[in-house]
Amino acid sequence: MNKTILLNNRPEGKPTVSNFEFLTDNTEIEIKKGEILLETAYVSVDPYLRGRMSAAKSYVPSFELNKPVQSGVIAKVIASKNENFKEGDFVSGMLNWQTQQVSNGEGLLKVDGSKAPLSTYLGVLGMTGLTAYLGLNQIGKPVAGETIVVSGAAGAVGSIVGQIAKIMGLNVIGIAGTDEKIAMLKTKFGFDAGINYNTSKDINADIKKLAPNGVDIYFDNVGGPISDAVFFNINRFARIIICGAISVYNETELPTSLSVQPFLVKNSALMQGFIVSNYADKFPEAMKQLSTWLLEGKLTYTETIIDGFDNIPNAFIDLFEGKNKGKMIVKI
């Protein structure tokens, strides 16, 4: 029995389970020459998928209605008529939210579960790690001794950004939403300091206290009022990486915030949107560095693993409540 999750209708504001439809099919799947049959093992749910569920113009193309939702998936090859893959191989790729599916192998990477747990190829050794490493290096251009602020710091990308920044000798301040997350940033991920945006009386003042010499790099996963507070503290020639805007993904009205232009012109600062797929030529170099750090124990990670295919929509929705710690993955 093969299950599929379709996008039933486009979310307005926060996504709900009614945006999705489950389809069940008992037909036996046959593969042709050149094809492989995949059984899904792990599914990555990520905030950016919310953008793909809207019809709005975006260079991340919109999902079609009544078609399967797609995200990063680790799958096992259970039948192969393609010489590049054999039964028992595991692959990662952008695949359907589907228990079984056919592929011609295009865009799939083989992954080795003996070198690192399979789920890490969706996280620290997958798009998440690449986003953290390449966003920080390609736009942030960090220099030892500088100060970085990371928003969404306890999230999948944020927690890796902070660790890489520490490896590179920066003063690292994380912003997250619970005391438990702040404690984890410091004890598990080695951040120098953390700010709980839910209990802070004045995020701007808290940053000033923790970064008396100002902020050189801001790795922004959230946007909104948290970012506004950071702008008051940026240094001359600051670099601001716009990696995500989880605080506004669900807004139905276009959000407003402090005008950034006066901050940018006053500080000759740079702000740039980052999408990891634009940096595909840098993936091998980045993967090599991330694997090395992981093996050396310099990089650690947190996963929130949810069990069961049927829970994929809920796991996705919970991202917007901050219910995950680190990478949110559904195990099938």
Add this chain to the structure above:
Amino acid sequence: MNKTILLNNRPEGKPTVSNFEFLTDNTEIEIKKGEILLETAYVSVDPYLRGRMSAAKSYVPSFELNKPVQSGVIAKVIASKNENFKEGDFVSGMLNWQTQQVSNGEGLLKVDGSKAPLSTYLGVLGMTGLTAYLGLNQIGKPVAGETIVVSGAAGAVGSIVGQIAKIMGLNVIGIAGTDEKIAMLKTKFGFDAGINYNTSKDINADIKKLAPNGVDIYFDNVGGPISDAVFFNINRFARIIICGAISVYNETELPTSLSVQPFLVKNSALMQGFIVSNYADKFPEAMKQLSTWLLEGKLTYTETIIDGFDNIPNAFIDLFEGKNKGKMIVKI
């Protein structure tokens, strides 16, 4: 009789004449070895000076109260005890709003009134031209065939940006505030199209009509709602040069506007604050190119020349009413 204009108190909102104080001194000025005596010929008034009149933290340092205001000035050497300058030389530099002043020559450039009118060394061959050329090239990185939008297009910087962009083969759209200015953009400066923001019913829709393939570069001199309208039209990998924010210089409350972050992340776009003094190493190359274009007749300019030292404050204030066409200069 030597006259000086001091900053009497800091403007709140729009500057007024009462922010300035005139001082008159009849003492004869004596110069020492190494010094020169300068008589002011032309004074540049520029929107960015408003920022220097505030006490707010800025990397363009604040003017001190009860001290002379400074800006770009062309002056004649009327006495010299410095071997690098002789009587009759003309120089440009950041100098006091003062009819006569003493200098040790530091930071002054000799300018040649026989090659180009003296006032152009404050405009197209001065900081204005350098700002246009270097802002466009260093951040905008224009490519022939691309589309650029210039706000404050009839201003000193904007009108030069548009012309350089035309020389480089771009489709050039200017935004300005009167039909007369829009006509001038097209007939005098060779812009492809113009939008009058005061009469446009929907700036966003007007840009869409004039730039059906989207906007690759936005050279922003104004900020505020005009910029918001541009964001809806930016292309993937767009570059946004924040050169000024005249619409907010006089705001007493921090201005808010559409959140730019979602636009930047969706389009992998870059937004960077530009201050010309950061690019001093590129001045010689830029000056050479600007002079060549000017001599070849490829570059033209407009000046609004106001007569009389006493009118400097009013000329400055009029900038915020858009009363200037092109570079605003006071002739002494």
